[in-house]
Amino acid sequence: MFYGFGFDRYYLMLVVPAFLFSLYAQYKVKGAFSKYSNYLNSKGMTGAEMARYILSINGINDVSVEPTRGSLTDYYDPKTKVVRLSETVFSSTSIAAIGVAAHETGHAIQHNEGYGPLALRSSMVPVAGIGSSFGPYLAIFGLFFGSNLLLDVGLILFTVAVAFYLVTLPVEFNASSRAIAILEKSALFSDEEIKPVKKVLSSAAMTYVASAAVAMANLLRLLLLANSRRRND
């Protein structure tokens, strides 16, 4: 037995609950988004108009707003300085679209201001990408073939990936709180309209917490497996 009973035990105790939590979070965000996609905002503003409005009141002229394919595929691209809104948000006048557009534009404002966690997150992208795709496999190979070198390289790479998920949290929370503050300050919408925006954004935030939890559960499992292996050496 190379690492015995621990394999399934840590997986069941750590990774499975985190994974179930992430499924639940995705279910909640899809539910909130589709519910408030049916509620049109009183100003008849589309997501794209909202994003352009927020950029202009913040004096940001070098960021464009473009549609992108899919649903819940919205993001801000700091490289090209484009707020990309999914087709369902770009041209929709729903309350959900307002919330998503304001959140993504929040990232553009972070970038414009040189907000630290966003810069840190962007700098981590290349290593984090490699770390999350190869780190766990290298570590498992290391455990399987008894190579401490492979195990350590895998664990280090995956730790960077987990750190990336953690740095993502303040970036996302901050973009949402900026979005809410802008909507409240603009006085375009009543509290009754802003309340569902908060619901959509907080359920979206939960999916980032869930992703971080899944990554941490996987890392902890690998560390515990590595520990029991080293004890058996």
Ligand SMILES: [Zn+2]
């Ligand atoms: Zn975001």
